Amino acid sequence: MTTLDESETDNATILLIEDDPEIAAEILGSLQREGYRTRHAATGPEGLESVREVPPDLAIVDRTLPGIDGLTVIDTLHRESIYLPFLVLSALSSADDRIKGLKAGGDDYLGKPFVMGELFARIEALLRRPSLARETSIAAGPLRLDLITRKGEREGREIHLLPREFKLLEFMMRRPNQVLSRDMLLEQVWNYSPMRQSNLVNVHMGRLRHKVDAPGEAPLIKSVHGVGFVLNDHP
């Protein structure tokens, strides 16, 4: 999938397949406030029909649905060669094999209950797949990262990065202007799934920020309250 620019992302159509009317109303309302176009299906078969008619840009699928369960809906569409990003919502275990397969396939999973900001971050991540081309250097605004020498610089000022800081900054620079939740960072940068709130990410981010945004420079890394962080490519 090509990288969409921000306005396109905001106009993306999202299909929500969720049987609980109250949860559906909350999610749909929040998505609309974020500027997404939304569609809703209350059952598995309804969801399948809706996707077959006009595929949305992304589908949020509840795992337990009347009729056909969410994972089967996705399997069915894959068999029909209909590919779109899926975000599965579930109160069930996150570590079973089908979920692992789902994540490996580039889709995502979010356990209930969740923070709305986390949902938006995941949707954004799915709509804007990062470019993972094998370039020798990447840039985001004033930032430049040399992937060969493993050095960073900001407008000529060299940034001395520890390996772990380099890894984190690279991950963020490949996803500029995108809200990255703490859980996403832990899962994808450190391959660690935390079970409780911890300020691990905050500490790592604090150190990286200290190096990226020197005193007097316009801050590039910003906190998003209650969710995580974003790296802006324009101060």
Next chain:
Amino acid sequence: MTTLNILRSAPVRLAFVFTIAIAVLSAILCGYIYEETARLEVSSRMKYLESEARQAVLLPEPQLLEMVQNRIATDLRRNSFEELLDSGGNPVVGNLQDLPPDLPVDGLAHRMTISIPGTGREDLLLVARQRQDGATLILGRDLDSVVALQEVMGRVLVQGIVPALALALATGLFLAFKALERIKSLHLTIGRIMSGDLHERLPLVGSADDLDRLAARINEMLDEIFDLIEDIRGVGDSIAHDLRSPLSLMRMRLERSMMEADALAARGIVAQALDDLDHMQGTINSLLRIAEIENSRRVGFIKPTDLAEIAREVHDLFEPLADEKRIALLLEADEETIIQADNDMLAEAVANIVDNAVKYTPSGGKVRITVTQRDGVPLVQVHDNGPGIPAGERSKVTQRYYRAGRTAKARGTGLGLSLVAAIVKLHGFQLNIADAAEGACIEIIAAPDPARNKTNSN
């Protein structure tokens, strides 16, 4: 137990089957002995009769006549038969009168049943031989002794085997009823267990027989089920305990926020309530994760994994956090240490231990992660100089929800080490809370990598 049930029971059936088998086998054996003995008796008599005839025909006539008459005179029990026929076939002397119709004059003994005047039909051995003067001598012997043998065999069967069978049946039934008695007591015990007495165990007699081994195995199963039920009960209690307090706190806060006139203050209270909610969510996630690990029958992706690399990554992840608390997080993991493990899970376990250590160690303290080998077995050790774990509480630390008294300040979910214990158990490794001069020292002792051992020994 009704008669029908008794007949249906396997041990009783077995007893009957064995008794019948013994009866059939004994009858076959007796029959065989009888047949063989009778055959031997008949054939030796035939030989004797043939040689008697061979010698008799050579005797001069007067002596032969005297012999025949002697035999008739001394044979009081009438089991000897003889006749001399002249060359014209007319009887000269004897008690048979005539040549039996089917008897060939060949000097060989034949067994046949003939009618004898004054006696009736008799089963006899007969031999006919011609003298040189043309006369024919017929000698015969009845088979009374063979018949007697048959009677003896019959008596043996009746007097010997029938009591033996009765004894076999009695023994069989005795053993069967003994087995039934045990099965009955097992039934009763199982009934009590099913009606809710989960502490009850099947009785063992200590004989190590099939039934005993089965009962022992069932007892092991009951122990496991009991543990699982205790676990579930524990989870329920823990959820109630650990979720109720943040829940009531949250309720109080939300109520207060409703009454708060100042919007900013109200938002602050709501933010606190959200924190409570997140904490509860973390607890539920931990419980689900532990249950998931404990219930999985297999470890996901077992492959050669470098324990030192895991330690380095965990160190990397927690070093800034420790630094923030002015705790020195030290790493001693220089040598590649390959073990068979699920990399992600093991990393999760080590991370949890380090997380705990960093959390409970006061500022200015230190936490050391060491990967080493003890007697050739790889292990990872996390040693801190925090308050430590009292010896008496060490076994409890790995139980769900236990928190040593030291946690008043640090707010965790108290599940970290339970999760570690579950992961370690799933791998077949050992979790050891070692004695330490100061602080806590927690070790995960891996199983030695079999592939590696092989190459070493070769």
